[in-house]
Amino acid sequence: MTTFRRRVAEWRSPSLRRATLWVPQWFPKTAVFTSCQEAAMAFPHLQQPSFLLASLKADSINKPFAQRCQDLVKVIEDFPAKELHTIFPWLVESIFGSLDGVLVGWNLRCLQGRVNPVEYSIAMEFLDPGGPMMKLVYKLQAEDYKFDFPVSYLPGPVKASIQERVLPDSPLYHNKVQFPATGGLGLNLALNPFEYYMFFFALSLITQKPLPGALHIRTSDCAYFILVDRYLSWFLPTEGSVLPPLSSSPGGPSPSPAPRTPAIPFASYGLHHTSLLKRHVSHQTSVNADPASHEIWRSETLLQVFVEMWLHHYSLEMYQKMQSPHAKESFTPTEEHVLVVRLLLKHLHAFSNSLKPEQVSPSAHSHATSPLEEFKRAAVPRFVQQKLYLFLQHCFGHWPLDASFRAVLEMWLSYLQPWRYAPEKPAPSSDCQARCVSERWAPFVQENLLMYTKLFVGFLSRALRTDLVSPKNALMVFRVAKVFAQPNLAEMIQKGEQLFLEPELVIPHRQHRLFTAPTFTGSFLSSWPPAVTDTSFRVKSHVYSLEGQDCKYTPMFGPEVRTLVLRLAQLITQAKQTAKSISDQCGESTPGHPFLSWLGFCSTDTNGSYPANDLDEMGQDSVRKTDEYLEKALEYLCQMFRLSEAQLAQLTLALGTTQDENGKKQLPDCIVGEDGLILTPLGRYQIINGLRRFDIEYQGDLELQPIRSYEIASLVRMLFRLSSAINCRFAGQMAALCSRADFLGSFCRYHLTEPGVTGRHLLSPVARESAASRARGPRLSLRFLGSYRTLLSLLLAFFVASLFCIGPLPCALLLMLGYLLYAVAMTLLTERSKLHQL
Numbered sequence: 123m124t125t126f127r128r129r130v131a132e133w134r135s136p137s138l139r140r141a142t143l144w145v146p147q148w149f150p151k152t153a154v155f156t157s158c159q160e161a162a163m164a165f166p167h168l169q170q171p172s173f174l175l176a177s178l179k180a181d182s183i184n185k186p187f188a189q190r191c192q193d194l195v196k197v198i199e200d201f202p203a204k205e206l207h208t209i210f211p212w213l214v215e216s217i218f219g220s221l222d223g224v225l226v227g228w229n230l231r232c233l234q235g236r237v238n239p240v241e242y243s244i245a246m247e248f249l250d251p252g253g254p255m256m257k258l259v260y261k262l263q264a265e266d267y268k269f270d271f272p273v274s275y276l277p278g279p280v281k282a283s284i285q286e287r288v289l290p291d292s293p294l295y296h297n298k299v300q301f302p303a304t305g306g307l308g309l310n311l312a313l314n315p316f317e318y319y320m321f322f323f324a325l326s327l328i329t330q331k332p333l334p335g336a337l338h339i340r341t342s343d344c345a346y347f348i349l350v351d352r353y354l355s356w357f358l359p360t361e362g363s364v365l366p367p368l369s370s371s372p373g374g375p376s377p378s379p380a381p382r383t384p385a386i387p388f389a390s391y392g393l394h395h396t397s398l399l400k401r402h403v404s405h406q407t408s409v410n411a412d413p414a415s416h417e418i419w420r421s422e423t424l425l426q427v428f429v430e431m432w433l434h435h436y437s438l439e440m441y442q443k444m445q446s447p448h449a450k451e452s453f454t455p456t457e458e459h460v461l462v463v464r465l466l467l468k469h470l471h472a473f474s475n476s477l478k479p480e481q482v483s484p485s486a487h488s489h490a491t492s493p494l495e496e497f498k499r500a501a502v503p504r505f506v507q508q509k510l511y512l513f514l515q516h517c518f519g520h521w522p523l524d525a526s527f528r529a530v531l532e533m534w535l536s537y538l539q540p541w542r543y544a545p546e547k548p549a550p551s552s553d554c555q556a557r558c559v560s561e562r563w564a565p566f567v568q569e570n571l572l573m574y575t576k577l578f579v580g581f582l583s584r585a586l587r588t589d590l591v592s593p594k595n596a597l598m599v600f601r602v603a604k605v606f607a608q609p610n611l612a613e614m615i616q617k618g619e620q621l622f623l624e625p626e627l628v629i630p631h632r633q634h635r636l637f638t639a640p641t642f643t644g645s646f647l648s649s650w651p652p653a654v655t656d657t658s659f660r661v662k663s664h665v666y667s668l669e670g671q672d673c674k675y676t677p678m679f680g681p682e683v684r685t686l687v688l689r690l691a692q693l694i695t696q697a698k699q700t701a702k703s704i705s706d707q708c709g710e711s712t713p714g715h716p717f718l719s720w721l722g723f724c725s726t727d728t729n730g731s732y733p734a735n736d737l738d739e740m741g742q743d744s745v746r747k748t749d750e751y752l753e754k755a756l757e758y759l760c761q762m763f764r765l766s767e768a769q770l771a772q773l774t775l776a777l778g779t780t781q782d783e784n785g786k787k788q789l790p791d792c793i794v795g796e797d798g799l800i801l802t803p804l805g806r807y808q809i810i811n812g813l814r815r816f817d818i819e820y821q822g823d824l825e826l827q828p829i830r831s832y833e834i835a836s837l838v839r840m841l842f843r844l845s846s847a848i849n850c851r852f853a854g855q856m857a858a859l860c861s862r863a864d865f866l867g868s869f870c871r872y873h874l875t876e877p878g879v880t881g882r883h884l885l886s887p888v889a890r891e892s893a894a895s896r897a898r899g900p901r902l903s904l905r906f907l908g909s910y911r912t913l914l915s916l917l918l919a920f921f922v923a924s925l926f927c928i929g930p931l932p933c934a935l936l937l938m939l940g941y942l943l944y945a946v947a948m949t950l951l952t953e954r955s956k957l958h959q960l
Contacts, residue, residue: 172208174201182216191244195254203265210262211269214319217249218326221275230346231330231458232339245345251356252365255319260367262315269318270300273309275325277430278452279437284309292434294426317423323349324431327462341461350462354469357424358501360476360545363494364421418493425470425505432463433509436516438670455517457529463513464533470506471536471543474498503569510537511573511668518580523587525594534577535605540566558609567611568618568661572668575615575678578606582686586807590697591704593748599694600751603758612679612762619677621658622665679763687763691770694752694759696808701748790814825903838908849901856900865949872949874900 174197181190194213198206219227228245235242249255273284283290284299298311313321327346341347357364435453477498517530536542541563567574581602588595606612665675676682759765790805791814801809808814820827825842829835849856859870906912916937923933 172205174205175209175212178209179212187241188244191248194248198254198258198261203261203267206258207262207265207267210258210267210315211318213255213258214322217255218322219330221272221322221325221329223329223331226330227326229330230326230349231341231344233345234339234343235345236343242345246348249349251352256367259315259319263367267315268312269315270310271313271318271321273299273311275329276311277435279434280430292426292430294423294430316420317427320424320427321431323353324427327432327459341458347462347465350465351469353424354466354473357421358469358473360472363492364418367420418497421494421497425501428466429505429509432459432466433506433513436509436512438508438512438668454520455513457526460517460529460533463510464529464536467506467510467533467537468543470502471540474502475540475544507570507573508668514573514577515580518577518584523584525592525598527584528594528598531581531598531601534573535601538570538574538605559611559614561610561614564614564617565657567614568621568657569664571615571618571622571661572665574606575619576669576676578602578678579676579683579686582683582690585690586686586693590693590752591701591748593744593751596697596748596751596755599690600755600758603755603762607758607761616679618661619679621661622675623677624658684763687759688765688769691756691759691765692804693807694756695770696814698749698752700814701745701752704745789816825905830909832910833905833908834910834913838905841904841908845902845904853899853901856902860900868953869945869949870900872945872952874902 178193178197181193185193197209215225215227217228218230219225230245230249233242233245247253273281275281276284280290280292280295284295289295289299294317295311298313300310300312302308302310359365435455477495514530514534517527521527521530541559585595585599585602590596590599665673669675756770760770789799790808791802792799792805793802794800805814809816825845829838856870856874860867860874862870919937920930920933923929923936928936
């Protein structure tokens, strides 16, 4: 630190700076400047290189992380804003990484306290909302510095809009678009220091790719996730007001946090732009801001930046194009991204619900309120709702059909339940389901109707395509059913649908009104019910603003969705039985069963069993959980859609759930056609998800079937050549022996012929005809000698014989004699069974 201070002090010395002025060789020797300022005025394009920036860059390579942060703290405290603004862009990029993802920066998304406690504590202290980095931001903010941010790194819809010279709807971009100078490259946004810092912080969640070792890192333990939570708690407080920016120098005055660009007036919160003409970028008109709103401009900026960078990746036009099966995805969120968005939504609900009862009442709202209170009312509907809906629609339609969808599901369910984050807690009850959703939340449900209804239909379509035997998938179905089955919630949703479907007839003066975005000048938490007609208009405005004027609405409690629910109930019933079958099958197998099968003492299913499933890995406890989840999910669905016991019984019969005699194996759902069994759509679903299966057996030449894992490949091939040579040489003699009608003929037929076609499971007449056409004569098969089990059994027999002082040759004779007796007995039993069949 001493060396660093000395170098910086020397650089700040006017005499030394004058002496070390760099002069190019081609510069006229007669021209002499006495100061850097004169040179800069004469040649403005020859700016003096920043020695401070060069020193910090060199230290970032040579010094350890802790020492670099100590130097940065001292630099922020000692240097004026005039010199700090040159290092600010480099410092922000060195922390959060470059926008193109090449530079990783401090890698906050992988930094954990339990893994790297020293680096973690230093980074969190430096980037804390009241820490040195934010002091630097406020120091530069007070001097009205601007920093260029390239438009090319903004989310797709925003970038496309600005490049088309159309101003985005969000006030975040107003008065910031800078056109390139002659010969310049690309458009830029002129951002103040706070905006520039938050842009980089928010985008680092998307631009920075996770390292290979970060796959097993828990997101909630990472420095980035915890910083997001700290920034939300600081700038969107649930108690009190937003803290003023701290002073950069001890005892000095706090810099003014007011933004130099006008803010959007709070009177227009909740009002989307209703003009039919799109505003051109060149017409960025100034807005006269309410001076009182300056106290929360950082809160507004933070929320807008997070929503724009994390959610605004899909526009309504893009979403409608994405419905085409040939459309390509423009942006794919990660599970970490979704978890951070869920954190944002949970905090926004707590922030909005922190209004006191006297502030929520209509009489209180009619009087003047503080900007922070007005911002709490408008935060979710004004800034979040539309972008979150499109984001969720994309996730529901394009997320893989695996357990990782749980992150999206929980984000959606968190948004649907703002009452969970209200300050007043419901009274404890012995029955958790006795807690009813209060009527005070009816306006929120109505103003977010599509979030409940259309996304529920989207979840049904996903659930019908997933393997419900998996405990993780069963848990997701259970979670959704439990949330929607909360008392009074289904009635609220149904009431909202009735309001939307209500015809526009009664009031003539409303006939000319266009359905635009809903107005939220009043509180959506109001406990007094507005007029029914106004409520109907608000619901219609919500639907049309999110889906467009020509949308086709499918009622959640209509016949189409009810049919999907009945199908889901069918699959839940089937999945419960399949899970029980797998559980029974696993319970019958002992730990030594595979070893005994390998030795040949137990039967081995060479055609496979049930396909791999989570149940195989997690055991009986997983089966129990799956059964509980599915049982409760079915109960909740019956409660929501009023399904009776008689309907469930019909579903069970329609599925054909009667099991066969062993209580396990069931064929997929199919019908009998001219060429055999034909799968139905339900049967195809059952096969794809491993719910049912056909007993597939090898129907070709047994000598030519693939070599098994329990066989020695080279020995099997050698034995095949030997048996083929014997069969070719003695084919006539074997045929003559097998054609005899005496005991010798029966004995030869038992050893030299394959089982008849009638003894094989053939489900298709075509396969039966082709197998009959391939009938083969008597032949010898030595393939059983190529099995590990046979060889090990022989070895074990010789070892046991040696213990009784029996040599190898006598042992072989005894084994042959034993087998001969066994073969004679089997021949007699086979002939007797054939006589009974006749």
